[in-house]
Amino acid sequence: MKTKYFLLALLFQNIFSLYAQELALVRENDLFGYINTSGEYAIKPQFQKASSFSGKYASVLQGKKWGLIDTSGEWVLKPEYDKIKDFNSGYVLVLQNDQWNYIDASGVILKTPVEEKYYDFKDGVAFYRSNDKIGLLGTDGKLVMEPTYNVIKPFTNGHARVTNGDKWGMISNKGIVIIPLEYDELGEYNTKGVPGRKGDSFGIIASNQFLIIEGADKVWDFSDDSDLTYARSNDKIGFVNNKGEWMIKPTLSKVRAFNNGLAPIYSDKNKLWGYINEKGEQTIDFSYRDAETFSASGLAPVKVAKLWGFIDKTGKTIIASEYNITAGGLSLFSKNTIKGFHNGLARVKKGKTWGFIDTNGKPLGGKWYQNAELFVNTAQ
Numbered sequence: 001m002k003t004k005y006f007l008l009a010l011l012f013q014n015i016f017s018l019y020a021q022e023l024a025l026v027r028e029n030d031l032f033g034y035i036n037t038s039g040e041y042a043i044k045p046q047f048q049k050a051s052s053f054s055g056k057y058a059s060v061l062q063g064k065k066w067g068l069i070d071t072s073g074e075w076v077l078k079p080e081y082d083k084i085k086d087f088n089s090g091y092v093l094v095l096q097n098d099q100w101n102y103i104d105a106s107g108v109i110l111k112t113p114v115e116e117k118y119y120d121f122k123d124g125v126a127f128y129r130s131n132d133k134i135g136l137l138g139t140d141g142k143l144v145m146e147p148t149y150n151v152i153k154p155f156t157n158g159h160a161r162v163t164n165g166d167k168w169g170m171i172s173n174k175g176i177v178i179i180p181l182e183y184d185e186l187g188e189y190n191t192k193g194v195p196g197r198k199g200d201s202f203g204i205i206a207s208n209q210f211l212i213i214e215g216a217d218k219v220w221d222f223s224d225d226s227d228l229t230y231a232r233s234n235d236k237i238g239f240v241n242n243k244g245e246w247m248i249k250p251t252l253s254k255v256r257a258f259n260n261g262l263a264p265i266y267s268d269k270n271k272l273w274g275y276i277n278e279k280g281e282q283t284i285d286f287s288y289r290d291a292e293t294f295s296a297s298g299l300a301p302v303k304v305a306k307l308w309g310f311i312d313k314t315g316k317t318i319i320a321s322e323y324n325i326t327a328g329g330l331s332l333f334s335k336n337t338i339k340g341f342h343n344g345l346a347r348v349k350k351g352k353t354w355g356f357i358d359t360n361g362k363p364l365g366g367k368w369y370q371n372a373e374l375f376v377n378t379a380q
Contacts, residue, residue, distance in 0.1 A: 021042075021071060021377075021378050022037050022343070022377050023035065023043075023053050024052070024372060024375040024376070025050055025051070025053075025372070026354075026369040026371065026372045027372075028045045028369050029045060031047060031048070032046075032050035032060070033045035033046060034050075034053070035364075037344075037345065037364075038364075039356075039366070040365065042071065042072075042073070043069070043071075043073035044073075047062065048062070048063075049061035052373050052376050053071070054088055054376070055088070055378060056071055056087075059084040059086070062079040065080050065081060066094075067079030067080065067081065067084070068087065068092060068105070071378050077092075077103070077107055080096065081096050082095045082096060083095035085120050087105070088122050089122065089123070089124045089125075089139050090104055090139050091103065091110055091121050092104075092105075093118055093121075101118075102118070112128075113128070113143070114128060114137070115130070116129045117129050122155050123157075124173055125139075125144055125155070125173045127152055129147065130147045133147035134147055134150070134151070135147035135149075135175075136173070136175050144174060144175050145171075148162075148164075149164055150164050151163045157189050157190070158173045158189075159173070160173070160189075161188070164181060166184070167183060167184065168181060168183045168184070168185065168196075169186070170189060170194065179194065179196075183196040183197060183198055186205075187220070187221040190221060190222040190223075190224070192227060192229075192242045193205060193206035193229075195219040195220060196210060197219075198210060202216040202218060202231065203216070203219070203244050204242050206242045211242075211244035213244040214244075214246070215234070215250075216231045216232065216240075217233060217234070219240070223257045225257065225259040225260070226257065226258035226259065226263075226278070227241055227242065228240065228241055228247055228258055228278060230255050231250065232250060233250040236252060236253065238250035238252065239263075239278075239280075247280075248278075248279075252266065253266055254266035256293055258293075259294050260295065260296065260313070261313075262275045262283060262284070262294050263276055263278075263293070264292060264293060264300070267286040272286040273286060273288045273290060274288070275291070275294075275300075275315075283313070283315075284313075284314075285315065289303040290303035290308075291303070292325075293340070294313065295340050295341040297341040299312060299319070300313075300340060301340040302321075305321065307322055307323055307324065308321055308323050308324060308325045308348075310341075310361075318359070319357065320361070322350060323357075324348065324350075325340065325346070341359065342375070343375070345358060345375065353368035353369060353370065354368065354369050354372040355368040355372055
């Protein structure tokens, strides 16, 4: 009986591991392959060009043609396409014989009314353009929403900003208006609230209300890691909640988002970065030429001289400053690119090579590569 339960547990563990697999695109000896989070090759380097996985499939180049592979490296779509985009929502956009088409993983073409430009699927819909207006196309090949708007911005968490002129609103991926088209500026969707501007008033749209932030002349999007976002007043930045209330007064010149309870802040006086908590109390001194947000691992990238290392929440150096790190990051201008640790690994550059280090600073698998992209969850 114990053997039976053990075998069942092992089966469930293997199934979970299969669906929870994360893979990263790496380049070695001028060829592309994929490693897992143990640093082992899941797919050995063999491709001239390749993309990161988009869910359970990745596009790769063999010879002069593109195809689609699965996480075992087997062909799902043989390399016979001139171009191939990311697989999303059950379909991938391919170019063959000067014709774009949506096809599924078995190669069946989705019949659609598209006559102009083809757009990738995301969040279950693709843009559909007709007569200078944009609507939404569903994965059944039928229109979810007739061409209605002049501009639809890319979807974020199933929501997109739209405009028909000077005013902005927001729709769901069902084409339903979530925020009326009455704002002069509008931020990206978050369940906590959406930044907006009406005339000279900046505020937060939450619970179907526009909550004005007193004195604000700019407000940034919420992140998923804090109930506070930052706003500016008279060239100084502070933090507000989704009621539009100043929780940390605007006295700072540069900040980054709160994560794990701390946020990087910049001192004009010292020309250096430090950290504060959500009460506005400084917890780590101004000591760094640059600083990024803390990850769930409890470590944050900080720049000393020209290179980056990692500190803990007490300010103690855990990994010495020996690296360059991913461009972009959870910064003032880009909050979606991972910079630093994610699920216990950080993508870093050492010298001219790229790789991943763990929270002890040890390189994953003891290896470095010509290039290494971020890990992707192939179960998505």
